[in-house]
Amino acid sequence: MTVRTLSGWSQPPRARPWPRMSVQTIRNVFSVEAGYRLSDDQIVNHFPNHYELTRKDLMVKNIKRYRKELEKEGSPLAEKDENGKYLYLDFVPVTYMLPADYNLFVEEFRKSPSSTWIMKPCGKAQGKGIFLINKLSQIKKWSRDSKTSSFVTQSTKEAYVISLYINNPLLIGGRKFDLRLYVLVSTYRPLRCYMYKLGFCRFCTVKYTPSTSELDNMFVHLTNVAIQKHGEDYNHIHGGKWTVNNLRLYLESTRGKEVTGKLFDEIHWIIVQSLKAVAPVMNNDKHCFECYGYDIIIDDKLKPWLIEVNASPSLTSSTANDRILKYNLINDTLNIAVPNGEIPDCKWNKSPPKEVLGNYEILSCTFLHGPGARMLMERGSYDEELAQGDGADRELRSRQGQSLGPRGGRSRDSGRTILTTWK
């Protein structure tokens, strides 16, 4: 799909001398050796060091660091329960880097030897190279003292992360699924992020079973379309996908409105927290914006878990509906990143008018939502957080005088904008 097919865009006539820029990786664009500098009218759809968020090991490192910092500051967000688990920031499954944290991992593994863990290569996508283990012997070769394979030296061992496998995912129709949500970030400092309302669920074609005999069956455990589409039962009409609105209807009908609202609030919360975690280390180049693919799994207690963030979510389509969704996604993304369809100017204030949001909704007003917000309001430390908030939150400070009420009304339900209009 070319830019040309989106309304309002046209290809420049060949005659005019446009600075030619061959398609390259973002690393090359920003590398010191290339000596290339983006001019004011050029913007690019990646941040130079997006891997701080999108590499599995770095994402976990940054979140752990962020949590520790909050703890040091004494922030109420970093509060823990009696078991030492973060109350508001426990949204990533316990994760270790291999081979670096191998011994730490073994210690944790021995605490609950019947648990299952999932091994993921740090730098791969589409489910490649992922496998499940439930015995230490299955990952011997990542042991730092490994003498088993003498020809495999430390440096050539591929970096993996190992996470506690969520073996109690919420099942619908007996099948495991995950959520793919699109999040657009136009700047990290101040944090301006938007969530696409039209996310979707990806279902496995095979019924879920935690049985150890099926640990090797990727069709049971991995929801990536790249994997599922090779399954026998893959259907090309619906592609095993549900819209997030379907999910919402199903959960409201079977579980109730409050718990469903709470679930979606938590999802928004963890997206924003993950962005806040990497914001300090991101190269917030003004030429950059990025549309991430967030993968979230919901467990059977309706708790959402952040699995990973993708910098280049697939923009190909597996079904007709998919094609429409991705078309609109690209269209809405470009409308926010490059306002009014004019020649970009990276110096603009990155505050798009509300009319161009399309199917995006603003996420930046983070502290007003989710479990952390509820806690803050109870404590009366609301004002303090606002004061620490970033630029996008500034406009809400002027409304402090109004009664907070039940979190500003209609932002909980399907199809309603997250940015609350205080009544």
Added chain:
Amino acid sequence: MTLTVLKSTSQGSWEKRILKSLNSMCTELSIPLARKRPVGEQKELLNKWNEMGTDEPDLSLFRPVYAPKDFLEVLINLRNPNYENGDSLSFRTHLGLIQVPLKVKDIPELKEFFVELGLTTGQLGIDDSTQVPPELFENEHVRIGQKVLAEQDSAAAQQYIRQGSPTALRAELWALILNISSQPEDILYYEQLKTNVIQHDLLVDSLIYKDVKLTASNDDYYFVFEDYLYQVLLCFSRDTSVLGHFAYNSASPPKSYIRGKLGLEEYAVFYPPNGVIPFHGFSMYVAPLCFLYHEPSKLYQIFREMYVRFFFRLHSISSHPSGIVSLCLLFETLLQTYLPQLFYHLREIGAQPLRISFKWMVRAFSGYLATDQLLLLWDRILGYNSLEILAVLAAAVFAFRAVNLMEVTSLAAAEAVLADLSTLKVMPLLQIFLFATVT
């Protein structure tokens, strides 16, 4: 126009046709109508009970016994042999496909019947949209719904649901209105049906499999629930308590005779045991319910009750106001009376409107509307205890797309304009058609 006339002439011959089709399939494929499963097969099926969708029996030789369009042909050929010229004069000018002069409501009568759908009454599906503050209607409506549930008042629930049900209360409200409460004996009954399925294989089972695979499995909303559909429909076909509804149905259950005893009543058995032969799309009656109930025996009970109260009328011939014949006539009359230009135009180009809308009504719009909209529609079916709203909605859809339809010049083009209903909002359409159009 009496029930008996229709019953003896057309329903009878239609039933004979269906049965003949079933029997010939049985002979052609050399498959018995019913057989006991060997123990090994029983065990296998029991293990697979929760994932029958993964079974891949060879269904290529099975065809649905009939599809809605076959049934439409039968309805089109219905005539009342007792028709007298003195009967409703206006009927002589009826230009639709249905040629049976049943009494149907006009818009003033519909406005009275559906008074709670009026412009000044709050509705879910309209007054809970993002632009409307919830204090105006939604919050209070939810509160009343909770009260109705707390008091377990079935009649009040039926009245309440005319304005739509909040998503979180719908499952309980429907159960209350349908008088379903999952008692231990209900769960036991379902388990017995399940045992029946495990022990005996019926030819109709293959028809059910095929139907699910052709319809629900390909549906964007319902594919997730494929396995529940087998669990419900296979049990349904063995449920002899369903035979009870034939007492008020003009149809009679198909009968089969033990080999060699043809015609001897004492050797007659109903086939399938519940007397209902599934047609193409039948599984779509169950699919939307999976959004509300995930406990198999509860899902089963709700479906069964919905079937014997409402759905059976959509594929049997009768003169009942909620019967499919009346609905077709109501639809055509509404169109011809209130949208005459559109009606004549479509007729001219060989696109009789009923040919397009029939399939929507037979399926109660399942698989055509988005699920949240469908559930709002079925709320009103329960609330008014009538299927007439299906005909009104069908007419409202035509009215909504009238401008585009006036420009088409063929049946295929008309079908294309009306192919995708998934973006329609049901309640505004109904309200505008009934209460905001100049009649």
